[in-house]
Structure formats: structure tokens, C-alpha cells
Amino acid sequence: MLRVRFAPSPTGFLHIGSARTFIFNWLYARRNGGAMILRIDDTDVERNTEASLTSIYEGLRWLDLGWDEEYRQSERLALHRQVADAIFQKGLAYRDFTPAHTGESEKSGAQGTWLFNADMRAMPREESERRAAAGEPFALRFRVPRDTQHTVRFADAVYGDQAKSTADIEDFALVRSDGMPTYHLASCADDADLRISHIIRGQDHLTNTFKHVLIFEAAGATPPQFAHLPLLVAPDGTKLSKRRHGPVVSVTTYRDAGFLADAFANFIVLLGWSPKNDREQMTRQELIDAFSLEGINRSNAVVNFTEEDPFDPKAVWLNAEHIRTMPAEELSERLLPVVRAAGHSIEPLKMLQITRLIQERIRLLNDALTVADFFFVEDLAPYDSAELIPKKGDAALALAVLERASGVLATAEFSHDSLDAALRAAAVEQGIKPGQMFEPIRVAVCGRKTAPPLFGTLEALGRETCLRRIEQALGKLKLQSEPRQ
RNA sequence: GGCGCUAUCGUCUAACGGUUAGGACAGAGCCCUCUCAAGGCUUAAAUACGGGUUCGAUUCCCGUUAGCGCUACCA
Known part of the structure; x- marks a missing residue:
């Protein structure tokens, strides 16, 4: 398995x-x-x-x-201690009575080549037992083989065959002086007990794996397969x-x-x-x-x-x-909570309609808040009335377009195709390009020049809102062209 | 310092020793178009360096350089 x-x-x-x-x-x-x-x-x-x-x-x-x-892991301490004890009983670990370090400069003083403390490693069994019995705190350290030239090996599924001499592995701790297992011990004991077959983890553990292999072997377990990322x-x-x-x-x-x-x-x-x-x-x-x-x-x-x-x-x-x-329905469902969390109230059906308009215009769900903001609010944020003036046009043209649009939108059937046809026809009648017709309308209803496609937007906004916003735009334009005396 | 690992466009990556070194994102340009997107097309951009091995190295080996990781009674 x-x-x-x-x-x-x-x-x-x-x-x-x-x-x-x-x-x-x-x-x-x-x-x-x-x-x-x-x-x-x-x-x-x-x-x-x-x-x-x-x-x-x-x-x-x-x-x-x-x-x-x-x-x-904290609920499995008994297992960890049991494994540590088994290793100790086999003589593959020893007690280190060196006081726990507060800083970390001490033992690695000699160029960081510390491997073990000879006194502790070689301490006679009797003395070790006596001091432990006397209640002196100690850490349990793994007794890495020293006498024979031993190389630890394992095959990594990503990095290939790995080998390291025991001469380069220090006598690492298995149990802390407070009795808590170290990561290495707990991790290996659990991996063995839980019958983990493959350990897939970060490459920062690649070097640690040699220690782990040592622990698995000392505990009489077969090391799992390793794959470092x-x-x-x-x-x-x-x-x-x-x-x-x-x-x-x-x-x-x-x-x-x-x-x-x-x-x-x-x-x-x-x-x-x-x-x-x-x-x-x-x-x-x-x-x-x-x-x-x-x-x-x-x-x-x-x-x-x-x-x-x-x-x-x-x-x-x-x-x-x-x-x-993704299906528009599903996207709409995900957008709904985002929009509501921003404080807007919106019906699912309306949200779906809006979703179809913005689906290929948003990159993050939250973009809906900025791309479709004008759908969610009653009143548009203030904008410069100059925005209403179309390319190659002036305020007078903007005024004429919006007045005409107002008339068209008041009577046209409020569906994408009808609006398309009616507004294009109006442009022809005005003798202007469709773009010049659409631009002022878009700014009037959206409050900015870049927005989703116009007809679908008008349709989703609804006649009442569109007309109201166009009236407001008209007001802004008039205010602009007839400055107060 | 010791030990280990890694090295292809700015970034993510492809290429059983033989390719004009491919793709994607980001960038630039063009097209499409009611704006914005999306889409299409085009463009610029890389094998760290030096030695080998080989008819032939991005690919295999060695060295250099650089980067990263580990070197705790952290995980």
C-alpha cells in the first residue's frame, strides 16, 4: 500500500x-x-x-x-520514547550530560566541525546510569559509527543515488534534555510506525536524510523511498x-x-x-x-x-x-460571496448576467469589484465630464448623442440585439461613427471609458438605471458648457 | 570552514549525443474590434566559464565560478 x-x-x-x-x-x-x-x-x-x-x-x-x-505527533510521545529507548538499549545511542546551550557559538567554535563530545560518547555505562538515576538532565545522542569507514546511502527518486561518509555526520540528538523527542527521532519513528512508503519533501531535508536512514536502520525499520523537491x-x-x-x-x-x-x-x-x-x-x-x-x-x-x-x-x-x-454558473457562485463581502447586495440571477460580461475580463475573483463596480452601486463615483466627449468630437456632440440615446433607450426593447440595432441606427441618423455614439453612453452609464461590451452592459443595468445615469451625464455637460455667470 | 545539491531566454520550462535550442508567462509590434478584454500573427530574448571524451556535445566526465541547502537539545 x-x-x-x-x-x-x-x-x-x-x-x-x-x-x-x-x-x-x-x-x-x-x-x-x-x-x-x-x-x-x-x-x-x-x-x-x-x-x-x-x-x-x-x-x-x-x-x-x-x-x-x-x-x-505530540500525542505519540510514548512511541517516540519507546523507539529512542530501543536504540539506546542496542548501544546505538548514549546520554550526553552537557548542559543545554542557550546560545549556539560554543561547541562549533572549531570551524563548525564538531562531531561529538568524546567524554560523553565514551562514558562508562555505570557512570551514565548513576548520573541519570541522580536526576541529572541529559540529551540522548545517536552514536554515529566512527571506527569503521562507513558510508550511508540511499536512492532519491529526484536527486539520484546519495552517499555520505559517517565521518561527516555528527552525533545528533534524538531526545532533548527535557525528554521531548527531536524532529529527527519523532519523524522517523512515526514514518516507520505509520508505514509511510514514500517521503516526498523539500530538498532542505536532503542532507538530513542520512541521519534518518541511520535512525531507521537502528530502529530495525526499512527506510522508505525518498523524493526531495x-x-x-x-x-x-x-x-x-x-x-x-x-x-x-x-x-x-x-x-x-x-x-x-x-x-x-x-x-x-x-x-x-x-x-x-x-x-x-x-x-x-x-x-x-x-x-x-x-x-x-x-x-x-x-x-x-x-x-x-x-x-x-x-x-x-x-x-x-x-x-x-469554467462554467459561468460556477464562476458566478464564486463571485457572489466576494461581491457581498465587499458590502454590495446582489441577486444570484443578476450576478450570473454580470458574470457573463466580465468572465474573460477578470484575472482574480476580486477583479470583479473593480471591473464591474458600476453594476453594484446605485450612484456612480464622480468622474470628469470631459470623459463624455467622444473621439473627434466636442461637448456639443456628446450632448447631442446622449440626448438621442436617452430617447432611444426610453423606448427600445432592452435586449442586447435590439439595443445594438437601435443605437447603430441612431448613429447613422446622426451621421457619426458607431464608436462616437457608444463612447459617451458608455461613460455615462459606467463612469469610465473602459468597460464590458456596451449592449450587454445596458441590458444588465436596466432601462431605469441607464436613463437616470444619462440624465446625470447630461446635467454635468450642461453645467460645463454654461458656466454660472 | 566542512559536507551535500544545482546551473538552458527576465521568469517557469522542453530537447533517449545529431534540432534553425521548442513552448509558456511577462515585454514590443500588427490584426480583429463599440472601449477593455479575449483571440490570431510577428518580434526580441538562453545552453555560466575552461578543459576533456566523441565524427559530433545543452546533453557524458573533470575543474573553475556562482547560487542554494545542511552543519541546533528548530523543523
């Missing part, structure tokens, strides 16, 4: 790199009929926060991919971090800006993975069908954000593609 896991530690909001790791795991599980496990790695009591846990669930819920089993980095090349890059790397930032979860997943999965057939826009199912570990790259991928724009242009483009290709 194929089993993969996503194991975030609740020490900050869910960032996009973590979300990506989750998605890769999920895709792999779904592609191969395996199980997806969510495990909260909360052994660092000091740094865990409730807010972070909330953020993780919030982000994962938005992604809407789900998982099959869920565990919390290239890291997501900022434009300056450094690893994405919550600390340095702030909310631009938070999943909820994407959600709040109006990204579709599927579009986000589509984008993020293309960072470090390729279907190798030039396909870019893909649905969730298409991603599942196309996914394989072989398509994963080895070099880090830049998330191309800037200070002005927190989102990679490709992410925005993909979102627009997903928006364009």
Missing part, C-alpha cells in the same frame, strides 16, 4: 512552499491509489502556536484536496521564508486576493515539475493523470514576485485561464 504524508510544524502560517509539498504528495497518492496522511509535527513546544495551526488548516481547507488520515526561492535566490518575505508567501494571501484553489495548485506544481509536453493549464484531474516523480526537476524555482506585485505573473495568468474556462 502506497502511503505518503505531509508533516507541517505549526510554527507560522502555511506558506506556499509547504502547500506545494502537500500538493505533490497528494498528487502522488491520488495518481497511484495511495493514502494521504496529514501529520502535525508539533514536538517543538516552545515555538508552536495555535494561530499557526489554524492557518495550516485554513490553507489546506481552501486547497480543498483533503487527506485520508490525520495524526498529531527543489526549493521555492524568492527572486533574490534565497529560500522562501515567512520571516524574510512576509505575507506574500502565505497561502491565505492568494486565497484572499481571489485565486482559485485549482489555479493556485496548477501554478505551484509547475514550479519544479513539468509534464514535458508543453501543457500548462490543467485541471485537477489532468494534474493527477499527468503526475510522476520523473517529471520533477532538481534546481530551485523562483517565485517571481516583486514589492509592487506580490503574485507571479504566471500565477495570475493561469488563474485567468481557469476563470475563463
